[in-house]
Amino acid sequence: MIDGVDSVDLAKKYGTPLYVFDVTAIRNQIKKFRSAFEQADLKYQISYASKAFAVKAIYQVMKQEDVHIDVVSGGELYTALAAGFPTDKISFHGNNKSFEELEMAVKNHVGVIMLDNFHEIELLSRILKTDDQKIDVMLRLTPGISAHTHKYDQTGQTDSKFGFDVESGQAKEAMKLVLEDERMNLLGIHAHIGSQIFGTQGFVMLAQKMIAIAKDFQKEFDYWPQVINLGGGFGISYNEDDDPITANEFISKIAAELKKNCDNVPEIWIEPGRSLVGPAGYTLYTIGSRKDIPDLTPYVAVDGGMGDNIRPALYQAKYEAVVANKMDQPLVETAHIAGKYCESGDILIDKQALPKTKVGDILAVLDTGAYGYSMAMNYNRNPRPAVVFVENGQDKLVVKRETYQDLISLDCDY
Ligand SMILES: Cc1ncc(COP(=O)(O)O)c(C=O)c1O
Numbered sequence: 001m002i003d004g005v006d007s008v009d010l011a012k013k014y015g016t017p018l019y020v021f022d023v024t025a026i027r028n029q030i031k032k033f034r035s036a037f038e039q040a041d042l043k044y045q046i047s048y049a050s051k052a053f054a055v056k057a058i059y060q061v062m063k064q065e066d067v068h069i070d071v072v073s074g075g076e077l078y079t080a081l082a083a084g085f086p087t088d089k090i091s092f093h094g095n096n097k098s099f100e101e102l103e104m105a106v107k108n109h110v111g112v113i114m115l116d117n118f119h120e121i122e123l124l125s126r127i128l129k130t131d132d133q134k135i136d137v138m139l140r141l142t143p144g145i146s147a148h149t150h151k152y153d154q155t156g157q158t159d160s161k162f163g164f165d166v167e168s169g170q171a172k173e174a175m176k177l178v179l180e181d182e183r184m185n186l187l188g189i190h191a192h193i194g195s196q197i198f199g200t201q202g203f204v205m206l207a208q209k210m211i212a213i214a215k216d217f218q219k220e221f222d223y224w225p226q227v228i229n230l231g232g233g234f235g236i237s238y239n240e241d242d243d244p245i246t247a248n249e250f251i252s253k254i255a256a257e258l259k260k261n262c263d264n265v266p267e268i269w270i271e272p273g274r275s276l277v278g279p280a281g282y283t284l285y286t287i288g289s290r291k292d293i294p295d296l297t298p299y300v301a302v303d304g305g306m307g308d309n310i311r312p313a314l315y316q317a318k319y320e321a322v323v324a325n326k327m328d329q330p331l332v333e334t335a336h337i338a339g340k341y342c343e344s345g346d347i348l349i350d351k352q353a354l355p356k357t358k359v360g361d362i363l364a365v366l367d368t369g370a371y372g373y374s375m376a377m378n379y380n381r382n383p384r385p386a387v388v389f390v391e392n393g394q395d396k397l398v399v400k401r402e403t404y405q406d407l408i409s410l411d412c413d414y
Pocket residue numbers: 049052093155192194195196231232233234271272273274275370
């Protein structure tokens with residue numbers, strides 16, 4: 001059951017593979033972050049990092065929950081606008097925003113542009129002048145902190161493509177340029193150290209570092225940030241080895257560190273992506289072929305795979321699954337859960353305990369809400385699955401299943 005709806009019925013009604021989101025779980029997670037901030041007595045803003053899952057319906061849920069969002073491309077911005085998301089609550093990120101993307105952001109009056117590099121400062125300055133506009137900006141800094149997570153999920157270390165390096169003085173140079181530009185209002189500073197982080201240590205170090213940077217900037221520029229944005233990255237549990245900490249633990253430790261180091265704590269923004277939508281997501285598959293090899297682990301194949309969840313292949317991410325129509329049956333074997341893509345690396349779960357399965361059973365992979373649909377692709381010309389939201393016993397299709405016709409809709413004859 002997913003929030004009062006039988007997943008086997010969903011598989012029958014919408015077909016598989018199918019992404020299902022428990023909207024109540026998303027709303028509850030937002031409430032947990034809110035109450036953690038309120039308990040910590042900090043001025044705050046929650047900005048959903050929409051790269052984790054960016055479709056109209058989720059932007060509408062975020063609007064209902066009155067949180068901010070961050071977008072990292074013209075495409076995400078376009079989707080948020082199409083969803084009717086309030087533009088003043090949008091932060092625009094990205095390490096190589098194009099002229100067109102920045103122009104789109106300015107024309108639509110997005111809340112904040114997160115400046116990432118000198119090229120962008122120059123582009124934005126030009127656009128603001130031409131359009132005779134003003135806009136709030138923040139500087140994304142590279143604080144020189146290496147988070148304990150997969151290499152591909154680290155973003156705060158000095159050797160990173162993101163942000164202005166603090167160590168070498170780039171950040172100061174950027175600040176000078178922005179403060180001199182009267183069309184840019186510098187709202188504050190930002191840093192994001194990485195994703196799927198479990199300990200509080202990296203965030204505490206980050207809080208400490210951001211205050212130290214702010215104090216240093218204050219001396220040099222007589223500027224104190226209105227906002228410090230500490231990014232996202234709060235880890236979730238995908239399997240029994242993962243031991244995430246609660247929103248409360250993160251926020252209380254960060255708050256204590258901030259208050260210890262400064263009297264005038266700015267408003268604190270965070271950008272959770274995975275932790276808001278990850279645990280709320282399920283992917284339903286239908287079990288098909290099976291291969292048994294003497295003395296080796298069998299392969300049980302499903303009707304999706306790396307096209308709808310690239311994370312096992314890309315980050316060696318470990319997921320867990322259940323057979324939705326056999327929840328009450330004993331687990332009798334261990335199998336590789338194989339996808340249907342033409343790649344040996346297309347294994348969704350390396351070793352999964354299963355009941356006795358047969359063709360047609362429904363496998364539900366858990367915690368697939370973040371970076372699943374948003375990173376989905378059409379390899380082997382497989383259409384992307386549909387997405388269904390469930391809430392309090394009701395289900396609603398929010399993204400249609402792609403058809404073969406959709407797949408060729410952009411192709412031109414030659
Ligand atoms: C700037 C920024 N903010 C927020 C996030 C969201 O991270 P997560 O989904 O781990 O919370 C990311 C992604 O890593 C990011 O690059």
